Amino acid sequence: MNAPQFASSSARDDLRTEPILVRVVIIAMAVIFLTVFVVLPLVVVFAQAFSKGVGAYFTALSDPEALSAIRLTLMVAAISVGLNLVFGLVAAWAIAKFDFRGKTFLISLIDLPFSVSPVISGLVFVLLFGAQGYWGPWLQGHDVHVLFAVPGIALATIFVTFPFVARALIPLMQEQGTQEEEAAISLGASGLQTFFRVTLPNIKWGVLYGVLLCNARAMGEFGAVSVVSGHIRGETNTMPLLVEILYNEYQFVSSFAIASLLAMLALITLVAKTILERHLDEGQFPRD
Amino acid sequence: MIEVKNILKKFGAFAALDGVDLKVDSGELLALLGPSGSGKTTLLRIIAGLDWPDAGEVLFDGESALAHGANERQVGFVFQHYALFRHMTVFENVAFGLRVQPRTVRKSEARIRARVKELLDLVQLDWLSNRYPSQLSGGQRQRIALARALAIEPRILLLDEPFGALDAKVRKELRQWLRSLHSEIHVTSIFVTHDQEEALEVANRVVVMDKGRIEQIGTPGEVYDHPATAFVHGFIGESIVLPVDISDGCVRLGGKALNIAANGAASGASKLFVRRHDMQIGPAGSGALDGAVQRVRSFGPIQRAEIALSAGECATVIEIDAPRDRELQTGDIIGLQPRRYRIFAGQD
Amino acid sequence: MSGGAARRSTLPGFGLTMGLTLTWLSVIILIPLAGLFLRTFELSLDQFWDILTSRRTLNALKISFGLAFAAASVNLVMGMIIVWALVRYRFPGRRLFDAIVDIPFALPTAVAGVALTSLFAQKGWLGAPLAELGIKVAFTPVGIFVAMIFIGIPFVVRTVQPVLIDLDVEIEEAAASLGANRWHTVTKVILPSLIPALLTGFALAFARAVGEYGSVIFIAGNLPNVSEIAPLLIVIRLSEFRYADATAIAVVMLVASFLIIFAVNRIQRWAQTRIPAH
Numbered sequence: 021m022n023a024p025q026f027a028s029s030s031a032r033d034d035l036r037t038e039p040i041l042v043r044v045v046i047i048a049m050a051v052i053f054l055t056v057f058v059v060l061p062l063v064v065v066f067a068q069a070f071s072k073g074v075g076a077y078f079t080a081l082s083d084p085e086a087l088s089a090i091r092l093t094l095m096v097a098a099i100s101v102g103l104n105l106v107f108g109l110v111a112a113w114a115i116a117k118f119d120f121r122g123k124t125f126l127i128s129l130i131d132l133p134f135s136v137s138p139v140i141s142g143l144v145f146v147l148l149f150g151a152q153g154y155w156g157p158w159l160q161g162h163d164v165h166v167l168f169a170v171p172g173i174a175l176a177t178i179f180v181t182f183p184f185v186a187r188a189l190i191p192l193m194q195e196q197g198t199q200e201e202e203a204a205i206s207l208g209a210s211g212l213q214t215f216f217r218v219t220l221p222n223i224k225w226g227v228l229y230g231v232l233l234c235n236a237r238a239m240g241e242f243g244a245v246s247v248v249s250g251h252i253r254g255e256t257n258t259m260p261l262l263v264e265i266l267y268n269e270y271q272f273v274s275s276f277a278i279a280s281l282l283a284m285l286a287l288i289t290l291v292a293k294t295i296l297e298r299h300l301d302e303g304q305f306p307r308d
Numbered sequence: 309m310i311e312v313k314n315i316l317k318k319f320g321a322f323a324a325l326d327g328v329d330l331k332v333d334s335g336e337l338l339a340l341l342g343p344s345g346s347g348k349t350t351l352l353r354i355i356a357g358l359d360w361p362d363a364g365e366v367l368f369d370g371e372s373a374l375a376h377g378a379n380e381r382q383v384g385f386v387f388q389h390y391a392l393f394r395h396m397t398v399f400e401n402v403a404f405g406l407r408v409q410p411r412t413v414r415k416s417e418a419r420i421r422a423r424v425k426e427l428l429d430l431v432q433l434d435w436l437s438n439r440y441p442s443q444l445s446g447g448q449r450q451r452i453a454l455a456r457a458l459a460i461e462p463r464i465l466l467l468d469e470p471f472g473a474l475d476a477k478v479r480k481e482l483r484q485w486l487r488s489l490h491s492e493i494h495v496t497s498i499f500v501t502h503d504q505e506e507a508l509e510v511a512n513r514v515v516v517m518d519k520g521r522i523e524q525i526g527t528p529g530e531v532y533d534h535p536a537t538a539f540v541h542g543f544i545g546e547s548i549v550l551p552v553d554i555s556d557g558c559v560r561l562g563g564k565a566l567n568i569a570a571n572g573a574a575s576g577a578s579k580l581f582v583r584r585h586d587m588q589i590g591p592a593g594s595g596a597l598d599g600a601v602q603r604v605r606s607f608g609p610i611q612r613a614e615i616a617l618s619a620g621e622c623a624t625v626i627e628i629d630a631p632r633d634r635e636l637q638t639g640d641i642i643g644l645q646p647r648r649y650r651i652f653a654g655q656d
Numbered sequence: 657m658s659g660g661a662a663r664r665s666t667l668p669g670f671g672l673t674m675g676l677t678l679t680w681l682s683v684i685i686l687i688p689l690a691g692l693f694l695r696t697f698e699l700s701l702d703q704f705w706d707i708l709t710s711r712r713t714l715n716a717l718k719i720s721f722g723l724a725f726a727a728a729s730v731n732l733v734m735g736m737i738i739v740w741a742l743v744r745y746r747f748p749g750r751r752l753f754d755a756i757v758d759i760p761f762a763l764p765t766a767v768a769g770v771a772l773t774s775l776f777a778q779k780g781w782l783g784a785p786l787a788e789l790g791i792k793v794a795f796t797p798v799g800i801f802v803a804m805i806f807i808g809i810p811f812v813v814r815t816v817q818p819v820l821i822d823l824d825v826e827i828e829e830a831a832a833s834l835g836a837n838r839w840h841t842v843t844k845v846i847l848p849s850l851i852p853a854l855l856t857g858f859a860l861a862f863a864r865a866v867g868e869y870g871s872v873i874f875i876a877g878n879l880p881n882v883s884e885i886a887p888l889l890i891v892i893r894l895s896e897f898r899y900a901d902a903t904a905i906a907v908v909m910l911v912a913s914f915l916i917i918f919a920v921n922r923i924q925r926w927a928q929t930r931i932p933a934h
Contacts, residue, residue, distance in 0.1 A: 038838055043745055050741035051753065053734050057806050058756050060781065061771035062763075068774055107680045114673035118665055126677075132685055135913050137867025138765075139887040140906045143894065144688035147695050152899055154691055179684055199391035201667050202358055205378045206385040207405035207460055211668030217408070221395040240764025242870035247891060260766035260870065267770050267874065276774075279767040286762040290755065293762075358666045378666060 065283045068276035080277035088255070089262040089278070092170070096258060097238040100177045104234055105227070108185025112223075113215070115186075116193035117201065127190065133182045141180050142247025145172060168250030173258065176244040181234045188230030192223055192300070225299040232296065236289040240282055309334055310355065310464060310496065315364035317350055317520075324350045325361065326520035332464075335494045337487070339511035341501055343543070347520040348500045349468055355498065356466050357381045368463065384457030384495075386467040390449045392441040398452050399437040402427055405460035427455040430489075447478040451485075458495070467499035471506070483510055504544050508532065516540050538652035541581040548587070548626045550580040550617075552651065559651070561617075566596040573651040582649040585610070585629040589636075595645030599626075601636050611636060615644070692910075695903045707904040712880050713889065717908065720886040723797060724865035727804030731861045732854060734805075735812025742813070743820045761810045765870025772803050773874040797883045799875035807871050808861030815857035816850055823849065852927030856920050863916045867909060 037043070070077055080086060111130065115123060133141060147153050149166040159166060166172045200222070204214040220227075242260040249256045257265065259278050266275035310332040317325040325347045332338055340348035353359040355366060357378030366373040373381055392401050406420045415423070428434040431451040441449055450470060457465060470486070471479040487510050490497055501507050507514050508528040516523045516531060516539070524536040535541035542549060553560045557570045559580070592598050599615035602625065606612075610629045613636050617624045628644070630636065696704070707713060741747070742754050760768065776783040776793040783793055793799050823846065831841040869887040877883035886905055893902035 037744070038842075046737055047741045047745055047747050049734075050738040051747075051749075054738065054753055054756060054809075056782065057802075057809060058759050061768065061775055061806070062756075062759065064775050064781065065767060065771045107677070110673045110680075111677040113669060114677050117667050118670050118674075120674075126681075129681060129685065132689070135863065135917050137869065137887055137906075137909055137913070139869050139890050140692075140867070140910060143890060143902060143906050144692050146894055147691045147899060147903065148688060150894075150899070152897055154694075175684075179688065182684055198667060199387055199389065200393055202378070203385065203387060203391040203393070203456075204404065204408075205666060205668075206356060206358065206383060207408065207456065208379045208382075209404070209408040210379060213408045214667070215669075217404075218393055236762060240767070242764060242766040242769075243887065246869075247894065260764050263766045263770060264874075267773075272774075275770060279770055282764045282767045286759065286764065286767075290758055290762050293758075294755065377668070 062283060065276055065279050068272055069280040071276075072273050076273050077277050077280075080274040081281070083274065085257070085262065086274070086278055089257045089259045090281075092173070092257065093239050093259040096170070096174050096177050097235055099174050100181045100238040101231055101234050103178060104181055105185050105231055107182070108189055108230055109227070111186045112189035112193050113219070115190050116196075117198050130183050130186050133180050138180060138241065138243025139247055142176050142244035145175055145179070145248050167248050168256060170256065172248040173245050173256060176248045177238050177241055180241050180244050181238045184234035184237065185227070185230035188226050188233070189223055192226040193219070196222055225296055229293070229296045229300060232289055232292055236285065239285060309369055310498075311365075311367040311370075312351070312355065313365040313367070315351065315354060315361045315366070317347070317354065317359070317361045323520050325354075328364070328517075328520070328522055330515065330522065330525070332496060332498060334496050336496060336512045337490045337510065338498045339501060339507035339514045340498060340517060341504060341507040341514050341543075342517035343502055345519070346517040348502075348515075348517050351517075352466050352468055352498060352500050355464070356383045356385045358385070382460065382463050384460060384462035384465045386450070386453050386457050386465070386470050388469040388472050390441070390453045390473075392449055392453060392456070394441055397438050397440055398428070398433070398444070399424055401441070401452060402456045402459050404456065423459060427459055430458075430493075431455045445478075446474045447482060450474065450482065454489075458493070462495065465495050465497040467497065469500055469502070472501075479506075486510060508544070516543065518543070535581075535650065538579055538581065541650055541652070546584050546627075548582045548584060548628070550582075550624065550626070552578055552580045554578050554651070554653075561597070568596045568646060568649070571651065574653050576653060578651050578653045580646075580649060580651050582646045584612075584627060586646060586648040587628040587630070588645045588647050589628070589630050589634070590643045590645065592641040592643050595643035597644040598641060599644055601638055601640040601642065603638060604636050606632065615642070617644075692903060692906065695899065696907045699900055699904065703900070704904055707901050708908060712884070713886075713901075713905060715881040716884050716886040716889040717905070719797065719800065719884065720866050720909075721912070723800050723885075724804055724862050724868075727801055727808055727865050728858050728862040730805050731808040731812050732858045735809065735816065735857060735861075736850075736854065738809075739813045739816045739820055743817060757810050757813050760807050765807075765868070766874075768806060768871040769803065769874035772806060772871065773799070776802060776875060794875050795877035795883070797876075799877070800872055800883060800885060803872045803875050804865040804868060807868055808865055811861040811864065812854065812857030815860065816853045819850055819853040852923050855923050859916050859920045859923070863913050867913065 038046075069080075115126065146167060148155055149159060149172060150156050151160070166175070200218050201214050204218045209217065239258075240260060241258075242264070245258055246261060246264070249258070249261060259282055263275050263279045263282070266272075266278070310330075312328060312330040312332075315325050315328040316323070324345075328347070328351060330351075340351060342348045350359060354361050355373075357373070357376065357380075360374070368381065378385075393404065396404070402424045403420055406415060406423065409415075424437075425434065428437055431454060433448060433451055433455070436444060436448060436452075441452070444452065454467075454470075467486075471482050474482065483506055486499075499510070508531070511528065513525060514528055514531045515525050518539045524531055524540045526534070526536075531540060532544055535544060541547055550561055552566070554570055554573050554575045556575075559566045559568055559570050559573075561580070588595065597617055599617045601613050602616050603614040604611055609632060611632055612627060612629055615626055615628060617626060636642070699707075708717075738757070742750060742757075773794055774780055776786070776799060778784065778787055778792075778794065780794070786793055791798070793802055827845060827849075828841055831845045836844070867887060869885075869891075872885055873888055876885060876888075878888060880889075886909060890902045890905050893899075893905070
């Protein structure tokens, strides 16, 4: 990569590339594959949503069930993102700014929800709070509803989105080191002052990145929430769950209308993610 | 006045500081000098409150400093890599220490601004006050770091290899500048360096450290001319080191007796330390040692020669510096007499 | 107060942040997982075995693991082709295609599920022409296979991409100057250095496909023993209040995922010893 540039770099490239026929075939295979498996599904969502016209589309979205699902999704996402943001900041501070044994183990524990199937993520909460769960009888006795109610959905969503903010912040904060914080302390700042005035501004892109991914997953989670929600119409259906219900009832336009909202969320997330990645690559300000 | 008593600091089994005692007078500029691993930075950080000793005391004007964290000790710390706050302008960096003070003691914003300007003028970088650290050169960053540390009116200024990350020319300039700054503001200052030239040039007193212990404390002159231990002699200035044996007050090199006084050195295996320029040359046989000139290089007023010593079974090659008045040629046999030398006992 | 201060850190807040971290971690992760394992231990070994070896369970596990392996293999090959085209070649729309690789990762699984079903159904845009050829995709195991391919696309591509980008130009030139033709250079010099990343990507795609639920259940027929995936069986057992069965299957899947992750870490460590870090 640090080899000298020759006058004709194409001569250099010729050594390193394949005959044109091979190239065309490879590109064609890649493009066709991605078109079939990624582009078409995305297009189908919107095609189906608008298949009966724009009017039908908006009617579907303003249906009370749809609105209630949107409200629930937003609320659960806000709770999960909020809590996991605080957790992520706290955990990243503990892990990145101090030395202690068992750090790798702790990080692996935090990463756990990533490697667990969504259904199992829901299952664990059913085992705790379900009618035959450990605390089931107690909860029933006190008329507290966790499963088939918002708290259960929130818990399952918090579980699956747990690592996102921490994972975005930990490597970033580790890379930035502790020197600026030490300087702040030596100048008389307290711990909180140091965190808010010195650390936070340095990690703001990382925070945004983690929040973005956390939110996308929180709003789109299906498997875990499906297990704990009970699918009670108008009450415990998030947007992904409503998509399923409407689809199974052959209400395709409505189903895909809501699906299209989620698809747009995914696209916006990807765009924002790309922009943030560029900021993170620069390390915010170039180092000496 | 800073006092450090019997400080012990271990990292696992490794003793970074092994019983260190030190007194720093008000207003002096002190250098902690030593190779890497000598413990000098650890000591500095302990004084600052950025690290904690396993045993021992640190007293500021008689009061224990260990009861307070770094943010309460009123020390100014200048880091080797500056540690400027990258998202703040130069002005905000320097103002930081003043802005985080508790409300009861905090100055008004107007007075803070005035003080920052004063400090930026002091380091002659007022024109950079709206820039960001990434837009400054290394030397400029270090001066801003210094201004930032001085803003809080510290009772002691600590500098960790302040010029280590800069290139040679900038380093020299900043050295002079630090010295003149210190004579202007007279704040007690300790700086850590592994560069002996820097320590000897800048400091009032030098503390030579090795392997977690203090080898010698003294003025630059004392440390250079009267090194207390073999380490100091070898670390400061260039030395010729010869393994000798002392018995009955007689100094032997490789079995052959040398015609030099033992000066009360204890019997047994020892090392003879001579500065390169303290070897007097004369005709063969005229001195304590004889040697054959292997190679000569001229440097301005001196010539540097590699001499192969012939002393009993010992065949060593040493380097000496001699004046140019008698040009040496390869192959000459000459006599060498140490004018000034030290003998240190034992050693590996 | 004399010196010899106890172990203190320079930066404040360790106790508080560590405490909060461990508390939150326990509440959200450790306690729920403990519940799972406790429930498992309530079963005797015989019971456990019976559940696992029941015909329906075995078939569900076979379908999940088998099809996931096949889908990951397809992603291995296609992923390599895609990443090669994206990194090595220039063509119109390259940046766009590079961006859309992430879509299967970002798209909510339910959306992917209904979209793929609609696409491959008998009357779907792709399902119709395939039906003409006598290939039925939706509501068959083939549908499961297709959905698993969809969600695995980003794993191989994104894992291999940085490695391929960082590959030393001079190595290829050395091979060429020594007389290797292009085919030899690619297969004997470049591909071997990509093997750790390829294996990692494969393992990640495999692990994800095994546990996938939302993208798959719409397009799968969900017929027991034929096109029923293990996660679906867990959900069914839960709705039947057969918690023990659900737990047993879940534990098997968990253990398998951990083994895969463990293998991935091992591969990466092995790779680091063979190939020095850049």
